[in-house]
Amino acid sequence: MTALIAARGLTRVLPETVPVTLVKDISLEIDPNSFVAITGPSGSGKSSLLYLLGLLDRPTNGTILVEGRDTGPMSEAERARTRLSMIGFVFQFHFLLPEFSARQNVEIPMRKMGRLAPREMRGRAEELLDALGLADHRNKRPDQLSGGQRQRVAVARALANDPPLVLADEPTGSLDSQSSEQVFEILRSLVRERGKTVVAVTHDLDMAARMDRRVHLVDGMLAEAED
Ligand SMILES: Nc1ncnc2c1ncn2[C@@H]1O[C@H](COP(=O)(O)OP(=O)(O)OP(=O)(O)O)[C@@H](O)[C@H]1O
Ligand SMILES: [Mg+2]
Numbered sequence: 001m002t003a004l005i006a007a008r009g010l011t012r013v014l015p016e017t018v019p020v021t022l023v024k025d026i027s028l029e030i031d032p033n034s035f036v037a038i039t040g041p042s043g044s045g046k047s048s049l050l051y052l053l054g055l056l057d058r059p060t061n062g063t064i065l066v067e068g069r070d071t072g073p074m075s076e077a078e079r080a081r082t083r084l085s086m087i088g089f090v091f092q093f094h095f096l097l098p099e100f101s102a103r104q105n106v107e108i109p110m111r112k113m114g115r116l117a118p119r120e121m122r123g124r125a126e127e128l129l130d131a132l133g134l135a136d137h138r139n140k141r142p143d144q145l146s147g148g149q150r151q152r153v154a155v156a157r158a159l160a161n162d163p164p165l166v167l168a169d170e171p172t173g174s175l176d177s178q179s180s181e182q183v184f185e186i187l188r189s190l191v192r193e194r195g196k197t198v199v200a201v202t203h204d205l206d207m208a209a210r211m212d213r214r215v216h217l218v219d220g221m222l223a224e225a226e227d
Contacts, residue, residue, distance in 0.1 A: 002068045003029035004165055004197050009062035010052055022048035023220045025062070030199060032164065035191040037208035038201045040217035046201040047169055049217065053199065054167045055083045084113050088158025090168040094150045096142040102129055102153045103138045109160040128156040132186060148179025155186055166190060168200040172207070180204075 006029040014020040023045040030036055038046050051057040055071055063072040066086055071079055096105045106125035110116055129138050132152040142150050158166050172180035184207055190196040208214050216223040
């Protein structure tokens with residue numbers, strides 16, 4: 001089976017006066033339709049790894065393959081296209097645009113992709129919001145929503161272009177336990193019911209235990225034991 005996304009010897013060093021190594025020689029393969037946790041202490045490189053996997057940052061050494069295609073030689077435009085069609089992002093803080101409604105926020109990745117007519121984008125955004133229990137909140141701005149509702153809008157936005165892979169950096173990190181559980185269940189259902197692959201950084205070891213696989217980082221490196 002071709003990995004959905006694979007890292008080969010990924011190293012990222014920031015070229016400071018004293019160089020900072022964010023991740024070091026990480027190789028891993030993420031199977032399609034899996035629910036993977038990235039765990040590790042604060043500063044262990046979890047976000048850095050997610051940024052590299054999401055093609056938001058470029059490695060100093062090593063490479064990332066998306067469905068077997070090496071992204072190293074790709075131009076920025078090609079990487080951006082790959083990112084837009086293949087990867088959705090959910091961050092700890094939702095990063096929704098404050099002046100736009102929930103629906104408009106969900107339409108943004110579709111606008112960037114430029115494949116759908118405005119009416120189709122609107123319809124798809126509404127369907128996604130409805131599916132995430134936000135039918136009554138489509139026209140609200142982020143500041144009119146609760147934290148959990150905002151994070152569900154962020155999930156809808158991540159799904160806008162129907163990417164096979166969703167990368168989430170502590171998606172429940174700023175939520176109360178009930179909203180956390182709800183967002184977790186949504187991410188799990190993306191894998192179980194919609195065939196997506198979800199890779200989520202989490203500090204919550206109970207949550208990680210309920211996922212298919214745990215990738216543990218220590219000091220920017222993969223820890224030996226993984227299950
Ligand atoms: N721009 C930067 N300049 C200097 N050091 C950085 C920079 N970005 C990250 N680092 C350092 O790189 C290491 C890895 O950071 P990263 O944010 O990936 O860790 P993390 O595991 O996501 O941590 P957390 O759990 O706190 O979010 C940390 O030691 C961090 O301080
Ligand atoms: Mg982080």
